[in-house]
Amino acid sequence: MSDTVETAARTAPAAVIVGIDGPSGTGKSSTSKAVAAKLGLRYLDTGAQYRAITWWMLSNGIDVEDAAAVAAAAGKPEIVSGTDPSAPTITVDGADAAGPIRTQEVTSAVSAVSAVPEVRTRLTELQRSIAAAAPQGIVVEGRDIGTTVLPDADLKIFLTASPEARAARRNGELKGKNAQDPADLAATRAALVKRDAADSGRKTSPLAKAADAVEVDTTDLTLEQVVECVVTLVESRRSAAEGTEKRSA
Ligand SMILES: Nc1ncnc2c1ncn2[C@@H]1O[C@H](COP(=O)(O)OP(=O)(O)O)[C@@H](O)[C@H]1O
Numbered sequence: 378m379s380d381t382v383e384t385a386a387r388t389a390p391a392a393v394i395v396g397i398d399g400p401s402g403t404g405k406s407s408t409s410k411a412v413a414a415k416l417g418l419r420y421l422d423t424g425a426q427y428r429a430i431t432w433w434m435l436s437n438g439i440d441v442e443d444a445a446a447v448a449a450a451a452g453k454p455e456i457v458s459g460t461d462p463s464a465p466t467i468t469v470d471g472a473d474a475a476g477p478i479r480t481q482e483v484t485s486a487v488s489a490v491s492a493v494p495e496v497r498t499r500l501t502e503l504q505r506s507i508a509a510a511a512p513q514g515i516v517v518e519g520r521d522i523g524t525t526v527l528p529d530a531d532l533k534i535f536l537t538a539s540p541e542a543r544a545a546r547r548n549g550e551l552k553g554k555n556a557q558d559p560a561d562l563a564a565t566r567a568a569l570v571k572r573d574a575a576d577s578g579r580k581t582s583p584l585a586k587a588a589d590a591v592e593v594d595t596t597d598l599t600l601e602q603v604v605e606c607v608v609t610l611v612e613s614r615r616s617a618a619e620g621t622e623k624r625s626a
């Protein structure tokens with residue numbers, strides 16, 4: 378090895394893999410994007426991929442409650458995720474899917490589609506290959522990243538927040554001015570709790586906290602505080618790893 382290569386190997390930070398899991402509205406997407414941007418990492422929204430495959434099923438007349446039909450079609454759509462945290466993208470068979478995957482129709486169907494093992498196997502493989510191809514590292518967010526997709530991640534975070542806080546956040550996003558209407562909030566809260574139960578109760582890689590994940594309750598934290606907390610954890614893992622390398626050199 379030349380001197381230049383040896384120096385580069387010593388000074389470049391090693392690729393860091395961060396997994397961020399948790400229920401809907403806990404701040405996974407906002408936190409993951411901001412942490413990735415601050416640390417120069419790539420960013421992957423695995424929920425967007427489950428939404429994309431769900432959108433394809435609905436667009437192609439597949440009955441999403443028919444697990445055998447969903448399984449048979451699971452390999453058909455080509456899903457491509459762009460991992461720049463400042464402009465993440467998602468396409469299905471070459472078409473931009475960023476808008477259509479956020480409709481109520483897709484949100485209502487996504488838990489059924491994502492419970493099908495063939496769908497999970499396919500997307501888990503895709504997610505692992507995207508993470509392996511990120512030279513500086515990546516922040517991957519979802520429901521089963523720490524438990525199933527990337528069990529060897531350098532840092533695992535499990536975000537939580539009260540259902541009331543999550544419903545208020547979601548309403549703020551979807552409905553603008555009427556965000557705090559009590560009836561609306563109650564309906565949003567009920568929909569969130571129902572989706573959590575479906576995602577936590579499925580047999581194949583349910584929503585769950587990995588045993589070695591750091592749990593962060595975001596109910597009373599600002600987004601900036603959550604981002605700061607995760608960045609600090611990544612940096613301390615990095616310096617601990619560098620210290621171990623130096624001691625063993
Ligand atoms: N700590 C926080 N405090 C207040 N609002 C937040 C916080 N974290 C995220 N949000 C807002 O809540 C909404 C949902 O956040 P998002 O990151 O999409 O959550 P998730 O990916 O877990 O569903 C967004 O509008 C986001 O700006």
Ligand SMILES: Nc1ccn([C@H]2C[C@H](O)[C@@H](COP(=O)(O)OP(=O)(O)O)O2)c(=O)n1
Nearest residue numbers: 401402423424425427487491519520521576
């Ligand atoms: N790793 C993942 C990510 C998402 N899913 C499923 C379960 C979720 O209800 C849907 C949608 O995920 P998404 O992260 O977009 O959901 P929210 O932004 O929290 O509303 O996808 C999953 O099963 N496994």
